[in-house]
Amino acid sequence: MNICVLGLGNLLMNDDAAGALTAKELQKEFDNSDNFKIIEGGTLGMDLLHFIQWADYLIIIDSVQLDLEPGSVVKIEGKNLDYVFQNKLSPHQMGMKDILFASELSGDLPKRIVFYGIQVENIEMDMKLSTKVSANISKLKNEVIKEIKCAKNFTFEEKL
Amino acid sequence: MANKIVVDPITRIEGHLRIEAKVENGKIVDAWSSSTMFRGIEKILQGRDPRDAWFYTQRFCGVCTTVHSIASIRAVENALGIKVPYNAEMLRNIIMGIQNVQDHVIHFYHLHALDWVDIVSALKADPRKTAALQQSVSDWKYSSADYFKSVQDKIGAFANTGRLGPFSNGYWGHPAMKLPPEVNLMGVAHYLEALNLQKEIIKIHAILGSKNPHPQTFLVGGMAIPVDPNSQNALNAAKIAEINKYIQMADEFVKKVYVPDVLAVAPYYLDWTKYGAGHLNYLAYGEFPETQSGYPDGLWIPGGIVKDGDLKNVIDVDHNKITEYVTHSWYDYTGGDATAKHPYDGEQNANYTGPKPPYDYLNTDEKYSWVKAPRYDDAPMEVGPLARMVVGYARGHKEITGAIEYTLSELNAGAEILFSTLGRTAARALESLITVDRMPKWMDMLVNNIKTGDYETHNPEKWDPESWPTNARGYGFHEAPRGALGHWVVIENKNIKNYQAVVPTTWNASPRDANEQRGQYEQSLIGTPLADPERPLEILRTIHSFDPCLACAVHIYDGKGDLKSKVKVL
Numbered sequence: 036m037n038i039c040v041l042g043l044g045n046l047l048m049n050d051d052a053a054g055a056l057t058a059k060e061l062q063k064e065f066d067n068s069d070n071f072k073i074i075e076g077g078t079l080g081m082d083l084l085h086f087i088q089w090a091d092y093l094i095i096i097d098s099v100q101l102d103l104e105p106g107s108v109v110k111i112e113g114k115n116l117d118y119v120f121q122n123k124l125s126p127h128q129m130g131m132k133d134i135l136f137a138s139e140l141s142g143d144l145p146k147r148i149v150f151y152g153i154q155v156e157n158i159e160m161d162m163k164l165s166t167k168v169s170a171n172i173s174k175l176k177n178e179v180i181k182e183i184k185c186a187k188n189f190t191f192e193e194k195l
Numbered sequence: 196m197a198n199k200i201v202v203d204p205i206t207r208i209e210g211h212l213r214i215e216a217k218v219e220n221g222k223i224v225d226a227w228s229s230s231t232m233f234r235g236i237e238k239i240l241q242g243r244d245p246r247d248a249w250f251y252t253q254r255f256c257g258v259c260t261t262v263h264s265i266a267s268i269r270a271v272e273n274a275l276g277i278k279v280p281y282n283a284e285m286l287r288n289i290i291m292g293i294q295n296v297q298d299h300v301i302h303f304y305h306l307h308a309l310d311w312v313d314i315v316s317a318l319k320a321d322p323r324k325t326a327a328l329q330q331s332v333s334d335w336k337y338s339s340a341d342y343f344k345s346v347q348d349k350i351g352a353f354a355n356t357g358r359l360g361p362f363s364n365g366y367w368g369h370p371a372m373k374l375p376p377e378v379n380l381m382g383v384a385h386y387l388e389a390l391n392l393q394k395e396i397i398k399i400h401a402i403l404g405s406k407n408p409h410p411q412t413f414l415v416g417g418m419a420i421p422v423d424p425n426s427q428n429a430l431n432a433a434k435i436a437e438i439n440k441y442i443q444m445a446d447e448f449v450k451k452v453y454v455p456d457v458l459a460v461a462p463y464y465l466d467w468t469k470y471g472a473g474h475l476n477y478l479a480y481g482e483f484p485e486t487q488s489g490y491p492d493g494l495w496i497p498g499g500i501v502k503d504g505d506l507k508n509v510i511d512v513d514h515n516k517i518t519e520y521v522t523h524s525w526y527d528y529t530g531g532d533a534t535a536k537h538p539y540d541g542e543q544n545a546n547y548t549g550p551k552p553p554y555d556y557l558n559t560d561e562k563y564s565w566v567k568a569p570r571y572d573d574a575p576m577e578v579g580p581l582a583r584m585v586v587g588y589a590r591g592h593k594e595i596t597g598a599i600e601y602t603l604s605e606l607n608a609g610a611e612i613l614f615s616t617l618g619r620t621a622a623r624a625l626e627s628l629i630t631v632d633r634m635p636k637w638m639d640m641l642v643n644n645i646k647t648g649d650y651e652t653h654n655p656e657k658w659d660p661e662s663w664p665t666n667a668r669g670y671g672f673h674e675a676p677r678g679a680l681g682h683w684v685v686i687e688n689k690n691i692k693n694y695q696a697v698v699p700t701t702w703n704a705s706p707r708d709a710n711e712q713r714g715q716y717e718q719s720l721i722g723t724p725l726a727d728p729e730r731p732l733e734i735l736r737t738i739h740s741f742d743p744c745l746a747c748a749v750h751i752y753d754g755k756g757d758l759k760s761k762v763k764v765l
Contacts, residue, residue, distance in 0.1 A: 045254060046254050047236070047239055047251065047254050047255070077254060077260070077409065078254075079260070080301075081301045081305055081393060082260075082394075082397065084390060084393075084394060085394040103764060107764055107765075108764070108765045109763060109764050109765060110763045110765055111763065117358070133305065133306070137305060137386075137390055139353060139356075139358070140314075140349065140350070140353055140383075140386070140387065141349070141387050141390055142349055142352070160236060160238055160239060161238065161239070162239060174765070178765055
């Protein structure tokens with residue numbers, strides 16, 4: 036089973052970068068292997084498709100705007116993800132919606148997709164995270180690490 | 196009574212764009228384009244070493260990770276008077292060339308095709324008829340009835356999930372969809388084939404850039420790619436053979452699938468040669484240096500300006516005539532908003548004065564977009580593949596003229612059809628065609644130069660900041676997939692003092708200027724009929740034909756109320 040952790044965000048736009056920065060941090064702790072990859076995807080669109088087609092278990096990390104307390108860490112999975120991509124919670128999902136549509140049409144949609152997000156405080160051109168997001172970014176990372184461990188012990192035969 | 200309709204967001208683009216259009220008697224009579232766009236970039240770059248700028252500007256754009264690197268290193272090279280070695284120019288040509296082709300393929304099949312191709316209708320096709328059609332347009336390898344049946348089965352499986360609803364990525368069953376089921380099935384098959392092709396051919400960037408996405412081998416003064424036929428770690432014969440394989444793959448797809456598809460679909464949509472023209476002003480900076488004297492000499496694709504559709508006169512580009520207005524953009528200029536500023540003096544003092552969300556309409560009499568309004572000699576311009584093809588055609592460029600005249604004769608039409616939505620979409624295919632034809636030539640030029648014993652890929656003369664003047668400034672142009680891209684850098688005491696980028700989508704998506712001239716998207720929508728204002732597919736067709744890229748326009752949106760309940764807060 037192939038596991039892909041995909042961190043999204045624009046590194047030049049402070050809180051928007053949270054997902055990408057988390058992926059970069061995770062890359063220091065986990066080595067990529069034949070069936071495990073951590074990708075810092077920036078704000079790329081279709082160039083990410085081959086990672087998604089490759090994955091059976093996809094973990095997406097991104098910033099969100101849900102009017103929650105800034106720095107709140109959220110998880111979205113299963114059918115609820117359709118709403119995420121329909122409502123384009125974050126601008127990267129514009130690309131993500133198209134990519135997932137394409138991979139579903141080609142029959143390569145990952146069997147399981149889990150989304151982790153962090154509520155932004157503000158978005159502006161800056162390379163530093165806001166105080167509240169910065170304070171909770173390690174919580175986001177830890178939640179994703181739990182998910183990665185769960186993914187590594189996961190078998191579709193049992194759970195499906 | 197005119198109705199104002201709003202399309203927000205325009206989907207299937209990279210980034211966020213909103214169009215407000217006024218509709219009278221089923222036709223668009225006025226339009227406003229508004230978007231978020233990157234801003235405040237100077238804040239990131241000010242005080243940094245100009246040799247590092249490309250590494251940051253690479254992240255402006257989420258889609259083409261090469262284009263802002265190229266423009267940036269050229270701007271610094273221009274400021275410091277650095278000549279780039281021939282090998283490095285050829286390597287850049289190959290990187291830029293395949294970027295353009297890959298981007299055009301993705302645009303046509305994955306971002307634009309669903310405006311014309313009805314996936315649901317493909318379920319009704321007879322795969323044998325699609326096979327016959329495919330065999331009649333080219334000798335492409337995937338053309339059997341069994342193959343098209345298998346594609347149809349995939350669509351059927353997707354449809355059965357219930358997620359291929361009328362609003363999921365396309366307006367299925369819309370009255371403006373004109374293709375017969377057999378053509379739709381061929382289109383969907385190629386949509387899927389293009390998914391695989393695009394990820395293969397871009398491996399050239401991984402070979403030449405050490406990494407893709409976000410290649411790492413750009414360098415002020417050349418490229419950080421060692422060239423040595425005898426070294427494992429350098430660009431050697433094996434790697435050159437691999438690059439040639441991907442070029443060949445792109446060549447076959449463009450010639451046997453992409454261009455034939457455009458020619459097969461166009462006859463059903465000839466109406467779209469009458470809509471979407473906009474201002475008939477086209478700007479191209481030119482691209483692909485091919486001579487030993489290096490950029491900006493000896494460009495294969497010529498630069499120039501065509502105004503008011505006059506193909507008899509081409510004006511040479513003078514970067515001093517490029518300015519940006521913020522009269523209708525959410526910025527304040529020192530000295531007032533009535534006058535435009537040249538990028539060297541550019542400012543980005545943001546001042547949002549728009550309505551507080553949620554709102555119904557923007558106040559378009561005042562400021563209404565984050566995009567500035569670039570103008571050339573005070574005139575709005577279109578940039579992109581159509582601009583390059585029009586300027587090249589007007590200059591009598593051999594390959595461009597050949598490709599355009601072939602297409603016009605196939606469609607039995609005159610050059611005026613270029614100025615349209617369909618012309619814009621076709622121009623992208625023609626540009627891909629001439630580019631895949633040219634790429635092997637750059638490979639040969641590179642290989643032949645290496646054979647002379649020239650392994651140089653970097654000019655280190657001005658690498659040391661001690662060799663720089665106290666004050667320097669320069670500009671770097673690049674013909675990115677979406678059009679003319681310019682970076683301007685002001686260097687003082689070895690560091691960046693100001694940095695401005697005027698990106699292709701800023702030209703095309705601009706709001707009005709101080710003279711109330713519409714931007715090109717706005718102008719191009721006027722006169723377009725809408726069959727069903729509730730489902731404004733026609734607006735998408737014209738806007739998508741520009742290949743909007745506002746991915747640099749990263750902005751976060753409010754989730755809808757029902758979404759909030761779906762989220763688990765940890």
